[in-house]
Amino acid sequence: MSSEHINLALNIWRQKSADAKGSFEEFKVTVSPDASVLEMLDELNNRLEKEGKDPVAFESDCREGICGTCGLVINGHPHGPLPKTATCQLHMRNFKNGETIYIEPMRAKPFPIIKDLIVDRSAFDKIQQAGAFISFNTGSAPDANAIPISKEAADNSLDAAECIGCGACVAACKNSSAMLFVGAKVSQYALLPQGQPERYERVQEMVVKMDELGFGNCTNTYACEAECPKGISVSNIARLNREFISARFKSNKDVA
Amino acid sequence: MIKLDPKVPEGNLAEKWTNHKFSMKVVNPANKRKYDIIVVGTGLAGASAAATLGELGYKVKAFTYHDSARRAHSIAAQGGINAAKNYQNDADSVFRLFYDTIKGGDFRSREANVYRLAEVSNNIIDQCVAQGVPFAREYGGTLANRSFGGAQVSRTFYARGETGQQLLLGAYSSMNRQVKLGNVEVFPRREFLDLVLVKGRAQGIIVRNLLNGETETYSAQAVILATGGYSNVYFLSTNAMNSNVTAAWRAHKRGATFANPCYTQIHPTCLPVHGEGQSKLVLMSESLRNDGRIWVPKKAKDNRLPNQIPEDERDYYLERKYPAFGNLVPRDVASRNAKYVCDEGRGVGGGRAVYLDFSDAFERIGKDGVKDKYGNLFDIYANITGVDPYEVPMQIYPAPHYTMGGLWVDYNLMSNVPGLFVLGEANFSDHGANRLGASALMQGLSDGYFVIPYTIGNYLSTEKPEKVDPNGTEFKDAQNNVKETVNKLLSLNGKQTVDEIHKRLGHILIDKVGMSRSGKGLKEAIKQIKELREEFWTDTKVVGKAESLNQTLERAGRVADFLELGELMAVDALDRKESCGGHFREEYQTTEGEALRRDDKYTYVAAWEYKKAGNWKLHKEALHFKNVKLATRSYK
Numbered sequence: 084m085s086s087e088h089i090n091l092a093l094n095i096w097r098q099k100s101a102d103a104k105g106s107f108e109e110f111k112v113t114v115s116p117d118a119s120v121l122e123m124l125d126e127l128n129n130r131l132e133k134e135g136k137d138p139v140a141f142e143s144d145c146r147e148g149i150c151g152t153c154g155l156v157i158n159g160h161p162h163g164p165l166p167k168t169a170t171c172q173l174h175m176r177n178f179k180n181g182e183t184i185y186i187e188p189m190r191a192k193p194f195p196i197i198k199d200l201i202v203d204r205s206a207f208d209k210i211q212q213a214g215a216f217i218s219f220n221t222g223s224a225p226d227a228n229a230i231p232i233s234k235e236a237a238d239n240s241l242d243a244a245e246c247i248g249c250g251a252c253v254a255a256c257k258n259s260s261a262m263l264f265v266g267a268k269v270s271q272y273a274l275l276p277q278g279q280p281e282r283y284e285r286v287q288e289m290v291v292k293m294d295e296l297g298f299g300n301c302t303n304t305y306a307c308e309a310e311c312p313k314g315i316s317v318s319n320i321a322r323l324n325r326e327f328i329s330a331r332f333k334s335n336k337d338v339a
Numbered sequence: 340m341i342k343l344d345p346k347v348p349e350g351n352l353a354e355k356w357t358n359h360k361f362s363m364k365v366v367n368p369a370n371k372r373k374y375d376i377i378v379v380g381t382g383l384a385g386a387s388a389a390a391t392l393g394e395l396g397y398k399v400k401a402f403t404y405h406d407s408a409r410r411a412h413s414i415a416a417q418g419g420i421n422a423a424k425n426y427q428n429d430a431d432s433v434f435r436l437f438y439d440t441i442k443g444g445d446f447r448s449r450e451a452n453v454y455r456l457a458e459v460s461n462n463i464i465d466q467c468v469a470q471g472v473p474f475a476r477e478y479g480g481t482l483a484n485r486s487f488g489g490a491q492v493s494r495t496f497y498a499r500g501e502t503g504q505q506l507l508l509g510a511y512s513s514m515n516r517q518v519k520l521g522n523v524e525v526f527p528r529r530e531f532l533d534l535v536l537v538k539g540r541a542q543g544i545i546v547r548n549l550l551n552g553e554t555e556t557y558s559a560q561a562v563i564l565a566t567g568g569y570s571n572v573y574f575l576s577t578n579a580m581n582s583n584v585t586a587a588w589r590a591h592k593r594g595a596t597f598a599n600p601c602y603t604q605i606h607p608t609c610l611p612v613h614g615e616g617q618s619k620l621v622l623m624s625e626s627l628r629n630d631g632r633i634w635v636p637k638k639a640k641d642n643r644l645p646n647q648i649p650e651d652e653r654d655y656y657l658e659r660k661y662p663a664f665g666n667l668v669p670r671d672v673a674s675r676n677a678k679y680v681c682d683e684g685r686g687v688g689g690g691r692a693v694y695l696d697f698s699d700a701f702e703r704i705g706k707d708g709v710k711d712k713y714g715n716l717f718d719i720y721a722n723i724t725g726v727d728p729y730e731v732p733m734q735i736y737p738a739p740h741y742t743m744g745g746l747w748v749d750y751n752l753m754s755n756v757p758g759l760f761v762l763g764e765a766n767f768s769d770h771g772a773n774r775l776g777a778s779a780l781m782q783g784l785s786d787g788y789f790v791i792p793y794t795i796g797n798y799l800s801t802e803k804p805e806k807v808d809p810n811g812t813e814f815k816d817a818q819n820n821v822k823e824t825v826n827k828l829l830s831l832n833g834k835q836t837v838d839e840i841h842k843r844l845g846h847i848l849i850d851k852v853g854m855s856r857s858g859k860g861l862k863e864a865i866k867q868i869k870e871l872r873e874e875f876w877t878d879t880k881v882v883g884k885a886e887s888l889n890q891t892l893e894r895a896g897r898v899a900d901f902l903e904l905g906e907l908m909a910v911d912a913l914d915r916k917e918s919c920g921g922h923f924r925e926e927y928q929t930t931e932g933e934a935l936r937r938d939d940k941y942t943y944v945a946a947w948e949y950k951k952a953g954n955w956k957l958h959k960e961a962l963h964f965k966n967v968k969l970a971t972r973s974y975k
Binding site: 115116121125128129133138140142150152197201211214215217221222223225226227231233234238241244 | 387390391394405406407408409410411412414415424426462464465466467468469470471473474475476477478479480481482498499501504505508511512513515516518519525527550579580581613614616617618619621722723724725788789792834836837838839880882883888890891
């Protein structure tokens, strides 16, 4: 582990509230290359607090890349320049001494800014509440091995279910599309036998909610997959489209 | 006057839960919608409880300080979840899972609770599969299992290294279904700050709306806390940044007794601390100890690089001291011995880290073989440290990881405060003095899906379904109490930041109330924590306002509570003059340096009643073992 500290100029987006006008504020910091971006911000905030100034508001929780709370846009990339890496796992050794770094919130109309680097991603919860579940009451489940599921189906379902709901896909997309996120959710259930009874209603309910909340459509630039910290595949978007079109023919209930 | 009644049902161990389910009163289906239930915390325990209570028809209000219910720290659990399915035909049974859990907890948990946990473990797996949790499968389509520490059977179900995430998303999806159906309302970005008692019963909560700083009041006929553990009292732990003890602690100050606070688990295989700016510690799965060999230089303050230290100048201390189990000794033994060698100055470069070396495994199965088994863990290590573990041995050090202690609950998971139920890591009930791997997820979901839905009905059937006025006197008083604390914190204009005080508290605790404890050290810790608490309330600087988003204020409130809890942990550890599980008292060890349990004097739960800051009264709940024989753990 290296110990030579590096000097950086940070340009951090400051914005008091959703309606206020925001702007970049510059800070000079000296930081250990072993620190993560978020630990660098912790140190900066401790300094600002000592000076009686307003610390930079940002969110994080697990700092292991799984909870999906963090998600800063660093030098134009959601979660920064390293592929398949969440902001909390991005260490300063990936930057050069003397570099200038731009740190912004995720920008998308359905994710309004709350303060500084914090955005409101509750739209994701609303989409999931619309249909991302299997209607099954506790206590009525058959034995877990009663329905065999092929290893391939289970693995593919888990590939989709690994989505951490951070919103990077939306922030990366020029259309603010949430189709990678919704596609991942729809795929997880569509690939499993347990997901079949509500398969076609689910996809319709979720797509309608997604549109209603102002997310855009996919125009196949694949920026979402490139920026996704879990590497969720765009094939989930293709599946979402197939499921949605099939639903128009096969669903017993016309939702959309 | 508090009297702790564990309310363990009569009858044979295996029939207690079945009999109890029948003898409990039920609320009729049409009446359930007249009852409001508050659930604080939306991790495995909270989300599963909220979902199931919603399904039953209760009106549930679920609170979380996260922006979304899906972010709770249950999500970070890697390894898996135990169940006594016996799908491997390897002689597993409910009784075996019960026995392993009781023994793993070093005979300091309640038999009846642990047996019920083992009993419902199978239902949990059924339930999660039905919800669409994509567990690992065999090629034939059946569920796969892996082995975990402390068990001789293969009973752990998993979803890659992301089991916690998948189980949490399952519980969250069930809860979302109830949101859509109108039975559950979720209140995100709300932090619990006080419990409201009306005529001695828990009937409401005060929360801070983290977006605008308003203190809001909510009422119900019962309150459930599922707010997790308190490892962050050490500042550096594997817990998430926001994990805290505030909900449990403020309930404790309203009368709920806090049980066994000194039982904390320090996980041996975590990444070492890199510097003062570090914010948390990262766990590496302990499966690494299957193939990695742990060693330190024989000489103190040896600054040579690992490849320059010849074989005969290395001390493989676990293999030397525990030839039978070697590097696979239980978590507490591995952690304690790492501390000892580092205390002697024999850590890496004289610091606080030991080597976890895979050279032998590279020779035996090749680098590709190691990559197959542990590739993702090696990647995590390289990502965080910037060092390639295929070339240079890993460095590891123990870190606080889980807390077995928590609010005292009876068999029904109700605290000694009527109407206040406590689930998951926040209660003390199932893991005794040490938790086995893959048992935390099991307990959270057992409590939420399969225990509370029954036991809360038994309680509510004695409560009239009359709406509780959230503007009543008790609520106004509690609200004022909260506002007073907030204003007091904001008036602090000293020189130190909240984090600085928190780090100092962490240093005291990890040093004196961590892996190894002594009467002398504990007394010093109590004195130092009292002084630090004084310093906190005079010399901290808390910036910002009450009526807005203020993360500094959030942290300050949590640290204020940690400063009180830290003292109680030391008080409890001082009282327990024996060594058991995660609690090791240096005065009580065998001649060979192993933990010495004192069953004649300490086979009890220590439940502490809050009197005032720095003053508690001890209540003891005697533990009775009728189905297992108390044995001494040996790993030689």
